[in-house]
Amino acid sequence: MHVVQISNMLIPALIFYIIAMGLSQKRDIYGCFTKGAKEGMKTVAGIVPTLIGLMIAVGVLRASGFLDFFCKIIGNAIDGFASGFPNELISLFVVKLFSSSAATGLALDIYKEYGTDSFAGLATSLALASTETVFYTMSVYFMAVKVSKTRWTLAGALLATFSGLVASVVLAGMMTGAH
């Protein structure tokens, strides 16, 4: 597939460009790389506790049967205009507005249930990549400057998120060639 081929090219091309730029300027690229990689390891070490906490929470919700129940309720609520749409995806979209890590927990659950390369798996990947945590980001940034009247920010943020989700679903449909 066309899109897939460009995707495959992108990372090697980027690595090539960055390394070539560094070499041509005679920078200490190996030293920089190892220093940055060490920072990256710290970042991951920092999120592993979050992953453990949330994957357990989602695991408990799934094992108790509540997750299926919740997805069914949400699915019924939207059945009128989106029948046949995986209910888990809708739950993911809702959760993503509030918490990125909780959404990650749900996303990994979707990967397990449907597979990463299924329609649901691809839509999940794209949705996570093209949206941000609306309420979290707004509260952190506005709280920093004590702003409480946020005017048109929320409407714009929701509109942008919704556009990203629609695009994700459409593109995932195109990639699987069905739905």
Next chain:
Amino acid sequence: MMNYIWGGMLIVGIVYGMITGNMQAVTDAVIASSKEAVTLGISMLGIVAFWNGLMEVAQDAGIISGLTRLIAPVMRFLFPRIPQGHRAMDAMSANFVANILGLGWAATPAGLRAMSDLEQLERERGNGEYIEAETASDNVQSHVTKARTASNEMCTFLVMNISSLQLIPVNIIAYRSQYGSANPTAVIMPAIVATFFSTVVAVVYCKMAGRIEDKI
């Protein structure tokens, strides 16, 4: 908020499991999920460390500051009323570039600095809400601060951030590879398209919203 979300998930799960008689499954899930999270962390370690290392090289080679210069025209289009050379512009550019490259750890500090620079800009513009609030906190602690209203620039900056600017979703690729994807990086191009689409919608919206409110 995380306290309620996380706590709620566990409490609801356990209570629901009790009602439906799935307690054994719940116990198993706790053990299996914690194992799984660690396995995932280990496979992410390689990919994320590699990406960060590469970005460090990019920074050292001047590619990141080059990108900041590259997006200068876009920044002027988005924030036409910020005075030339104002600090707020630099902080916002740094935040956008970090977001584009998927450097979350660099994006948030730059973003917070941008917000406080924008706050300063409101003071320079003589916005009463911002000046008053400052003197109030200087004098007496008990003085109630008036609710501040976000400036046009703050709204635009936030909406752009939330529209997501990240080009290469490194974490998603790591998750996909861990969960047996045949081609973990297949989502890069479509993700760029989706991100681009939501960002264009955000830009159009911000431009319109800013203009409409100015007329009123």
